[in-house]
Amino acid sequence: MTSAVTQRRRQSKYLAFLIPVGAVVAALLIGAIMLVTLGANPLEGFQALLKGAFGSKDALIATALKATPLLFVGVGITIAFRANVINIGGEGQMVAGGLLATLTALTLPDLSAWIMLPAVLIAGLVGGAMWGAVPGALKAYFGVNEILSTIMLNVVAVQLMNYLLRGPLIDPGELERGTRIPQTARLQEGADLPLLFGDGRFHIGPLVAVLAAIAAYILLWRTPLGYRLRAVGLNPDASKYAGIPVKRTIVLALTFSGAMAGLAGAVLVFGSESHRMVTDGSTAGFTGSAGFNGIVAALFGGLHPIWTIPASFLFGGLLVGGNAMQRAVQVPSALILALNGLVVVFVVATDRYRKRMLARDVRVDAPEPLASASNSPPTGGPEPPGEKDAS
Amino acid sequence: MLEMRAITKRFPGVLANDRVDFDLRAGEVHTLLGENGAGKSTLMKILYGLYQPDEGEILLNGSPVEIHSPTDAIDLNVGMIHQHFMMVESLTVAENVALGLPSNRGFRTDLDAVSERITELGTRYGLKIDPSATVWQLSVGQKQRVEIIKALFRDANLLILDEPTAVLTPQEVDQLFKTLRQMTEDGRGLIFISHKLHEVLALSDRITVLRQGRITGQVPVEGATRESLARMMVGREVKLAPDKPAVEPGRPRLRIESLTVLGDRGDEAVRSLNLEVRAGEILSIAGVSGNGQREMAETIGGLRQPTSGAIFIDDTDVAGKTPAEIRAAGLSYVPEGRMKNGCIGAFTVSENLLLVDHQKAPYVKWGLFDFGVIKEHSAQLVKQYAVKTPTLDTTARSLSGGNIQKLILAREISGTPKVLVASQPTRGVDIGAAEYIHKRLVEQRTEDTAILVISEDLDEVFALADRIAVIYEGQIMGMVDPATTSREEIGLMMAGVHPETTSDRP
Structure with a gap:
């Protein structure tokens, strides 16, 4: 490889990294225009946003906690998307994980944290995994589009949660007082996530999420199972030909993906300051839309579990800082949602350019004028140099 | 009728054509032979206006021409049959042929006249086709006939055929070669791109071999053999059939x-x-x-x-x-x-x-x-x-x-x-x-x-x-x-x- 090619390759890698960053900047610029039209000073607003997200120890802790469910879901998304399975069911899987973990804590007698903590986290994993496995099996064995089935299962999960939290699982105290807030009683202390740094809120959730990201990285690139997930995602025909059980692998992809989201649900319940499962009747009331925002964090992280860590932190910061901005420049809270939406749109819309950048460098250092295979997949790139006289 | 002089084309990191000279006389088949990536397609894309040469000039019938697009090429009566067919599958043969051509009737199509001419060309060159058939219903060989008719319809005197036999059965290849010979007898010039050696020997009058963007041989078909052509393509002696030690087959x-x-x-x-x-x-x-x-x-x-x-x-x-x-x-x-x-x-x-x-x-x-x-x-x-x-x-x-x-x-x-x-x-x-x-x-x-x-x-x-x-x-x-x-x-x-x-x- 010549040094010029190496250099070009490196440049193209930088560019690929800069594209999502540029997308965020572009979204913020449009946000600035929106702030101006609302009569607010955008500089002041964004300053408040930054300060609110990253400006103090408190801000950083709030951001890390906000980022935690995004990271769990995002890690699950990388696993699913690598297997070319589109999981839009993070919301429902979080709810399922949260519910099963809550049921576990309510069912088991008071036990020490050494038993309870793993028990509820595993229950969360299992709940989410089940909620992922169902659309996985529907896709693999019955050809049901997973985008539709995962979205539909979000609806099922939220209704199930509403029923349980308003009915069988409702805090008896709510019934006595007649307030009937849909929430459980305070769950047993053995299941509380341990706190760190002597802070009243900062629990081990963020650390578990980072560990999950590392585990997913190892799974995808260091184990035969991860190899199969990626192989099936890139070329199911070749995978089948080589003897890889394609259908089972698709089910597994959604199962793992759901398990990660389920873990997010369990962490939300047992890391919450009230130590109970609460809803306001919508999914977002419990999840804070992390099941959707996690997808964006994963895309922003290039569908790489490790890069999803900083990506989630950034989006967590945007969510936390958005509230600070709202208070500082007195803009409606809807603006923060719009700003988040803009970031999502820009990141997703520019993702193909990022991919193209990464694909291009591979072609630059092709040893010979390009492969002649007539059925090579479309790359979206420009006409490669050399010939295409395949037979 | 055609002269390409010292054509050079560079792509990043690749010299696709290095001072290539190529010419074509009326009434002959001149084959371009070479491995994948040798520069055959690049040269022909330059002739058809899809690429611009970095250096060199093109002369048609003695006068220098600049071909900036396929439209220019068609105006100069240059036609190209691509390896992959360029047709609208849901339209009929006549509609595909008429596509992009001005009609005698202004805004209205004149498909009857087109159909008539298709039948006429078909009879003359052995390209039997029903002008009212929808393209997706046609076999691969029939689709290729439509492509050739399209070029003839536009009065192509110089026709480039990019690996036309790759998708055909042996019988269809024979039929195609008959058609092509009929066309050369009418004074058209054909450029044939292929790497199937026996077809090249069967059809060509002259053969130009390219390797890594350079001409490594320009020979008349008389005296050329598969081995000599393969040597020019690869640059060394090539065994077209491997040595086979005797092995006694078992169960x-x-x-x-x-x-x-x-x-x-x-x-x-x-x-x-x-x-x-x-x-x-x-x-x-x-x-x-x-x-x-x-x-x-x-x-x-x-x-x-x-x-x-x-x-x-x-x-x-x-x-x-x-x-x-x-x-x-x-x-x-x-x-x-x-x-x-x-x-x-x-x-x-x-x-x-x-x-x-x-x-x-x-x-x-x-x-x-x-x-x-x-x-x-x-x-x-x-x-x-x-x-x-x-x-x-x-x-x-x-x-x-x-x-x-x-x-x-x-x-x-x-x-x-x-x-x-x-x-x-x-x-x-x-x-x-x-x-x-x-x-x-x-x-x-x-x-x-x-x-x-x-x-x-x-x-x-x-x-x-x-x-x-x-x-x-x-x-x-x-x-x-x-x-x-x-x-x-x-x-x-x-x-x-x-x-x-x-x-x-x-």
Whole structure:
């Protein structure tokens, strides 16, 4: 490889990294225009946003906690998307994980944290995994589009949660007082996530999420199972030909993906300051839309579990800082949602350019004028140099 | 009628055409011959206005011209028949021909006049076609006729044909060549691009050979041989048929018994087919594409379910089993579509070599990949099978077709299989790589492997086979000995004519 090619390759890698960053900047610029039209000073607003997200120890802790469910879901998304399975069911899987973990804590007698903590986290994993496995099996064995089935299962999960939290699982105290807030009683202390740094809120959730990201990285690139997930995602025909059980692998992809989201649900319940499962009747009331925002964090992280860590932190910061901005420049809270939406749109819309950048460098250092295979997949790139006289 | 002088075209990192001189006289077929990537298509795209040359000039009928787009080329009566057809599938033949042309009736189409002219051209050049037929209903050969008519309709005097025979049956090729000769008799000039040597010798008046962007030979067809042309293409002596040490075939290792398989359209693509391949022999299946070869190979490999019949590898019936089970029984399979099935384009060379064995020791230790062992293993295979790749971490799709094929072969042969099925092992592969692949297949006979080679290329069938089975409409028409048969005999059987004698049957 010549040094010029190496250099070009490196440049193209930088560019690929800069594209999502540029997308965020572009979204913020449009946000600035929106702030101006609302009569607010955008500089002041964004300053408040930054300060609110990253400006103090408190801000950083709030951001890390906000980022935690995004990271769990995002890690699950990388696993699913690598297997070319589109999981839009993070919301429902979080709810399922949260519910099963809550049921576990309510069912088991008071036990020490050494038993309870793993028990509820595993229950969360299992709940989410089940909620992922169902659309996985529907896709693999019955050809049901997973985008539709995962979205539909979000609806099922939220209704199930509403029923349980308003009915069988409702805090008896709510019934006595007649307030009937849909929430459980305070769950047993053995299941509380341990706190760190002597802070009243900062629990081990963020650390578990980072560990999950590392585990997913190892799974995808260091184990035969991860190899199969990626192989099936890139070329199911070749995978089948080589003897890889394609259908089972698709089910597994959604199962793992759901398990990660389920873990997010369990962490939300047992890391919450009230130590109970609460809803306001919508999914977002419990999840804070992390099941959707996690997808964006994963895309922003290039569908790489490790890069999803900083990506989630950034989006967590945007969510936390958005509230600070709202208070500082007195803009409606809807603006923060719009700003988040803009970031999502820009990141997703520019993702193909990022991919193209990464694909291009591979072609630059092709040893010979390009492969002649007539059925090579479309790359979206420009006409490669050399010939295409395949037979 | 055409002169291209000192044409030079550079792409980043590649000199695609290096001071190439090329000329064409009226009434002749001038062939451009060369391996993939030699610069043939680049030169023709320059002539057709798709690329601009960096240096050099083009003269048409003595006067210099600048061709900036295909529209310019068409105005200069230059036509091009692309390898991939450029038609609107849902329109009729006449509509496709008329597409983009001004009508005599202003805004209204004048399809009747177009149809009349299509029929007229068709009769004259033996391009029979129904102008009112919808394009998607046509066979590949018929679609090509429409493409030629399109060019003739636009009064192309100079016609570029980019590998026009790649998709045709032998009969269609004969028909095409008749048409082309008729066109040269009318004073048109043809530029023929191909790498099928016997076709080049059959059709051309002159042959220009390109290698790595340079002309390595410009010869009249008289005196040229396949060997001399191959030498100019590759730059060294090439063995078009590998040396075959005698190997005494052993017991049958692959037995197919009354196998019936449905094709994609639900018809019976393979009909009660019987076949036996013995240890240490290469059995070649010859046949026109679409006679059940692909379905048969896919069924052996477990990619397609048979409706009835049995496939024995040694004594295990693998019919209808999963690909993993069939591989465990001893099958290796080089599939027809190397990018579709044979490899994962976005995976690295190293990862692709692991496609089948990725969960086995020694590549996996304690549930994790042992990259040290994997790297060593792939480096060894890459070296042993002469796969040209800059690194082991290069993605497969950035390799040339020949090197991808060598990569797949390396993976499939390295496990010393009991049975090896190779579908179109050298299709679209350059001569050097094809030579190497043939050598490895022949060598594999000494390992007691039963080898089934499926090929549409009769040259390849003759070069490799110990026995030749001819397939027609899903059945074996006959079994012949390559030493005593002839192309004509096989050609007849490929067309469905039963052999008169069955004395060659083993």
